[in-house]
Amino acid sequence: MDPRALKKDFPIFEAHPELVFLDSAASSQKPRSVIHALARFYESAYANVHRSSYRLSEAATEAYEAARETLARFLGAQDPREVVFVRNATEGVNLLAHALGGRVGPGDTILVTEMEHHANLVPWQQLAVHTGARIRAVPVTEEGRLDLSAFDQLLAEGPKIVALAHMSNVLGTINPVAEMAKKAKEAGAIVVVDGAQAAPHLPVNVAELGADFYVTSGHKMLGPTGASALWGRLALWRELPPFLTGGGMIERVELEASTFTEPPARFEAGTPPFAEAVALAEAARYLEAVGRDAVLAHDQALTRRALEGLKTIPDLEVFGPEGPDRGGVVSFAFPGLHAHDLATFLAEKQIAVRAGHHCAQPLHQKLGVPATTRASFYLYNTEEDVDRLVEAVAEARRFFKDWIA
C-alpha cells in the first residue's frame, strides 16, 4: 500500500497541500469516489426510498438496499437485514440502550470499561438511571489495556449488558473483543461492541467476533456524515422494540395503536440517509480495495515510528500500550503545559491534531491528566507526516520550556 498514491485520491490535500492531517480518529477525509458517489446520487438518482412506484424511487430503493448488502459484507454479516442504518455511532448506541431497556431491571449490572468514549457510556448511564440498574467498569491497566482478570470477576456479577470499545480512541488499544465477547455471552450478557475506531482501520468480521451488536461510524471510515451501519443479530433485532417511531417502520397504524414492521425497517423511522448510505457503501468498497490488513499494518508502522520519535522528547508523557494490539492513535502530554496550548502550537505548523478529553473523561481521570493532545493516523498519512509531528512537538518543548514542569 502506497500512502502517497492514495493521498491523491483525497481532494482535501489538493486544496490544502501543506496540511498534515492527524485527526482521522475524529473524522476521516473523503476520497473522490465517495464525494462523487454522493454528488452523482443527488444529481441523477435521487427520489425517496420505499415510497413510490415510479422508476426513480425504485432505483433509489435498490441502491439503498445494495448499500446495505455492501456494508453487511464489509462487516462480515450473514444477512443484510442485520444492518440498520443510523446517523452516527452515538445514535447507534442510543438506539440499543433504548431497545434493550426492557432487558434491564433494578439492581442489574451494565458492564462497560474505563476506556469508553462517552457515546458508549452516557446512553448506558441513562438506561441505568431509568431502570435502577448500576454501571460497573472494567479497569484500565498501567499499560493502557483492559484488566482481563477484573473483567472475569465482574462477569461473575452476571451483567445483562456488556458494552465495550473494539479500539480505544485515546490509547489506541485494540481490545481482545472475540475472547471477551465469548466469556460475556457465556455469562449470559448481551454484548455491544463500539467499533467506531476499529471498523475504519482493521478487518472486522462480526461472525468471528461473536458479539451481538457492532456499532460503526460512517464518517470515520471515509464515508459522508449522517450514515453509519449498526449491525445486530437478526434474531435479536426481531425481538427488540423500536427506538424512533413514525413513518417507514410500521406494519399497521390505527388511531390508538400500531404494530411494527420487521427489521431492519423497524429501526429506521422516517426518511433514512439513503444518499449518504450509498456513498458510505462506496467508502466500504474503497477500503476493501485497499485491504484493511494493509491499512492496519500501515497505521501500526506509523504508530511505531511516532512512538519511537516522541519517546526521545524529554518530559513528554506518551499514553497507550506497545505491541500488536496498538492501533494508529497516539495521545501525549507535557506536564504543566495544557493540551490546547500544545495543539495551537502544532496548528501553526499546519499540523491538525485534537486536544482535550476526546469524549473520554473517565479515562483521563484514570490517566491523571485533564486533557491530552492526540495524533491519529490513516491510510493517507505518510512517514513525513509523522516526522513533522515529532519535530514540531520537540520544537514546542523548546518554545514552552519554561512552562513545562
Place this chain on the structure above:
Amino acid sequence: MGILEELYQELVLTRYKAPKKRGTLPDPTHTGGGKNPACGDQVELYLKVEDGKIAAARYQGEGCAVSQASADLLAEAVEGKTVAEALELAKKFKAMVVEGRPPAPELGDLAALAGVAKLPSRVKCATLAWHALEEALGEGV
C-alpha cells in the same frame, strides 16, 4: 513576530506559571463560574464588593494558559474598580478578543491577550473568566 510569539508572550506565560490572584476569598459577596465542556477549562471567580467597588478579586480554576492567565489578569484589573467600570472593562476585553479591535488603553496588561483574536478556537479560553465576571455581577452571559 509570529502568532505563537504574540499569543504566548512573557506576561501570559508568567501569569500562568506564577499567578498573582489565584485563590479564594473568605467572604465573597459575588461569585461566578464558567466551564468550557469541550476542553474542560474552568474558572471560578470570587469578588468582594464594598460600597459599589470591587475590594478584592480571586479565582480558582484549571485549564490552558490562555484561560488561566486571562483570569489572573482579570482579577488584578478589576480590583479597585466600581461594578460599572468592571463591566465596561469586560466589554472592552471582549471587543479586543472576539471582534479583533485594537486594545482599549484601559485594558493595560490585558492587551497581552490581543493575539487570541487571530485564533478563533481559542477565543472562548480568553473569555471564560470574563463570562464568570458578568455572571457574578448579574449581567448574565
